[in-house]
Amino acid sequence: MDAAPSPSSQCRYSYDEYKETADWLLAHTKQRPKVAIICGSGLGGLANLLDDKTVFPYTDIPRFPISTVPGHAGQLVFGRLKGRECVCMQGRFHFYEGYDIHTVTYPVRVFFLLGVETLIVTNAAGGLNGSYNVGDIMLIKDHINMPGFAGQNPLCGHNDNRFGVRFPCMSDAYDRGLRALAKQTAEEQGCDSFLQEGVYCMLAGPTYETIAECRVLQMLGADAVGMSTVPEVVVARHCGLRVLGLSLITNKVVTDYDSNSKANHEEVLRTTEHRTQDLQKLVSQLISKI
Numbered sequence: 001m002d003a004a005p006s007p008s009s010q011c012r013y014s015y016d017e018y019k020e021t022a023d024w025l026l027a028h029t030k031q032r033p034k035v036a037i038i039c040g041s042g043l044g045g046l047a048n049l050l051d052d053k054t055v056f057p058y059t060d061i062p063r064f065p066i067s068t069v070p071g072h073a074g075q076l077v078f079g080r081l082k083g084r085e086c087v088c089m090q091g092r093f094h095f096y097e098g099y100d101i102h103t104v105t106y107p108v109r110v111f112f113l114l115g116v117e118t119l120i121v122t123n124a125a126g127g128l129n130g131s132y133n134v135g136d137i138m139l140i141k142d143h144i145n146m147p148g149f150a151g152q153n154p155l156c157g158h159n160d161n162r163f164g165v166r167f168p169c170m171s172d173a174y175d176r177g178l179r180a181l182a183k184q185t186a187e188e189q190g191c192d193s194f195l196q197e198g199v200y201c202m203l204a205g206p207t208y209e210t211i212a213e214c215r216v217l218q219m220l221g222a223d224a225v226g227m228s229t230v231p232e233v234v235v236a237r238h239c240g241l242r243v244l245g246l247s248l249i250t251n252k253v254v255t256d257y258d259s260n261s262k263a264n265h266e267e268v269l270r271t272t273e274h275r276t277q278d279l280q281k282l283v284s285q286l287i288s289k290i
């Protein structure tokens with residue numbers, strides 16, 4: 001006879017599993033980063049800027065999931081950026097790949113157990129705000145967790161107090177101090193003309209949005225839309241990490257039925273290549289100030 005379903009069976013991973021991954025990493029590198037960076041689609045080049053690199057393909061790390069998207073390398077890179085120790089996820093896990101929401105966020109709790117205090121997340125996103133241009137960099141000031149509305153919140157299930165409280169606050173998810181620092185840094189390096197600040201809305205994907213969906217998201221107050229980031233941020237805030245989020249606006253969403261333009265992944269990758277340098281420079285300058 002099958003065991004009766006219990007609420008705890010919905011919690012994919014135990015504390016000990018995250019700990020096993022973290023301990024393995026701590027045993028295999030001397031680096032003790034305080035900053036973790038999750039690189040979005042086409043933005044993995046940031047990891048190449050690190051000095052004194054130690055690289056772990058995801059396939060080598062005990063219990064680590066494996067990435068499947070083109071444009072995502074799938075490795076964890078430890079090293080120094082402007083002298084500061086950090087760890088970069090080159091390739092993230094997306095819900096649309098078929099990972100459950102706990103697996104998508106698995107690395108964040110590992111970072112926490114490594115002693116990381118600040119999480120920087122980057123992504124490629126579609127611009128919903130009419131005043132945004134392709135190539136703009138948007139500081140995320142807030143998010144709309146659409147999969148969360150549909151019951152896909154990574155904190156569903158048993159709460160382990162060693163990570164955080166049952167009902168974590170999300171009104172301060174994107175650290176005000178870090179955003180101020182990012183704005184100041186952008187000004188210093190002359191990219192404030194294409195720096196925006198707005199609300200990121202996550203959809204599960206993998207389909208891009210319909211015209212009607214885009215119009216709904218605009219009405220809800222979202223400035224950019226994408227298929228990542230929010231679950232990781234929720235888990236990071238739960239365990240007390242400070243978060244900075246940056247979206248590269250790689251396309252403008254279609255909101256007009258007479259338009260002939262279509263969203264496509266190649267366009268996203270091309271644009272990221274173009275503005276990637278600026279974004280990388282911004283992040284590395286910023287890290288030297290944290």
Ligand SMILES: *[C@@H]1O[C@H](CO)[C@@H](O)[C@H](O)[C@H]1NC(C)=O
Nearest residue numbers: 129130131132196197198223
């Ligand atoms: C779009 O972005 C601009 C500039 O950040 C902002 O002032 C505006 O409130 C945003 N929203 C809409 C609906 O235009």
